Amino acid sequence: MKIQRHGAVLGLVAASALLLGACGSDNNAGGTGGNTTSNAASVPVECGGKTKLNAEGSSAQKNAVDAFVQAYQAACPGVDLAYNPSGSGAGVKNFNAGQVDFGGSDSALKEGAETEAAAKRCQTNPAWNLPLVFGPVAVGYKVSGVDSLVLDAKTTAAIFSGTVKKWNDPAIKALNGSATLPDKDIAVIYRSDESGTTDNFQKYLKVAGGWTKGDGKQFKGGVGEGKEKSAGVAQAVGSIDGAITYVEWSFAQDNKLSIAKIDSGAGAVELTAESAGKAIDGAKIKGEGNNLVLDLDSIYGSKAAGSYPLLLATYEIVCSKGYDADTAKAVKAFLTVAATTGQAQLADAGYVPLPKAFQDKLLTAVKAIA
Incomplete structure (x- = not known):
């Protein structure tokens, strides 16, 4: 990473x-x-x-x-x-x-x-x-017409393991109220090289989202397309309508990706220095x-x-x-x-x-x- x-x-x-x-x-x-x-x-x-x-x-x-x-x-x-x-x-x-x-x-x-x-x-x-x-690690995405998106760990795990395949899947819709979500395939982009980012992302999904695919520096979701390095995954998402990935905050911003808010049970939380600092606080x-x-x-x-x-x-x-x-x-x-x-x-x-x-x-x- x-x-x-x-x-x-x-x-x-x-x-x-x-x-x-x-x-x-x-x-x-x-x-x-x-x-x-x-x-x-x-x-x-x-x-x-x-x-x-x-x-x-x-x-x-x-x-x-x-x-x-x-x-x-x-x-x-x-x-x-x-x-x-x-x-x-x-x-x-x-x-x-x-x-x-x-x-x-x-x-x-x-x-x-x-x-x-x-x-x-x-x-x-x-x-x-x-x-x-x-x-911080961002869940970065690009979906035309969707500028704000809320995900929880369970739904994120389902996306990155291929269980949730469409952007208008009921699991995503349930987290996003009246937002209009397209009937479009989700294109998962993951790190193809060994990465501490991948390891921590999968550990997060395991702890918070019931991920059963395992952790480690190789992505184990069994779905999507792999790209090398953080720059590779961020650039790929930026060029594909309907794509999603996990990537360091700065790369998501540099490539102008939308960043999902995370709902851990107490409401949707945007990635900011304050919200990341509060996680360290706990x-x-x-x-x-x-x-x-x-x-x-x-x-x-x-x-x-x-x-x-x-x-x-x-x-x-x-x-x-x-x-x-x-x-x-x-x-x-x-x-x-x-x-x-x-x-x-x-x-x-x-x-x-x-x-x-x-x-x-x-x-x-x-x-x-x-």
Whole structure:
């Protein structure tokens, strides 16, 4: 998955820190809520240590990391970070092999061999999974005369498994009141290449919509036409009347696709920074202590009013301890900037800036790296 940078996803990037709520944990299932003010300006950055960091992994966060590097260099002149968007698998593998200072991944380290290898790389100390970048996934479509569409997870699952085949199917009509829906075949477009977007989309359908086709990075719906990469599926939908796909928010906007509202049981919700932030607000942490592994089911299965539940999260995988002193200092400085001032440009690239309470959890973990 790759999120493309473009000029005006929200229009007012400077307001991004005010758009979002707070994030809960297993011990606080309802989230903390209420406080939406960024604390970016109040967090000191201790520059120093290694002048050039190396990281590798998820292509989903590449544009976010580019923004973080710019903010890091502004805060700490003379430093740099080289990021190779080689994919989550390579990021984990090369972090565990000690070839990069931290890894980027669309999913947390798997218990067992991956976690054990990471601990060995970190001098017998645990590695932490720190979710730093969140990106919404749009259900994008193009249907002449249909500028507004509401779908729920069950109906979306039926569309992408071929059970619902027509745009005027009763299941779609039931969600869209008096809207005029055409007697037109639905053209499903899916990612033909392995994709974290596909994996998260299918997991969402499984949790919220009763999807029985399975998950994973290959699409398993058994219907439609495959296209490579996010650009490929978005461009295909933009050229086919009656088409639908799942794709990162920025690609849907860049290709002028209509975006379905999602009804999780409390009314239709439009994809916005606010609604995506509210989904993060309801997320739970299933990792222990500063290992901030998300319980994605708590996002995908949320029925909270005003919450848009279809999100991706990417993690930075770091050593809790075990770095040399110069590397530890630089990693902490970079991540501190990334979690604070580095968030200011994310909305312009189709990401969701961190809610303040989640930002606080992340900064606590970063400060504890030794």
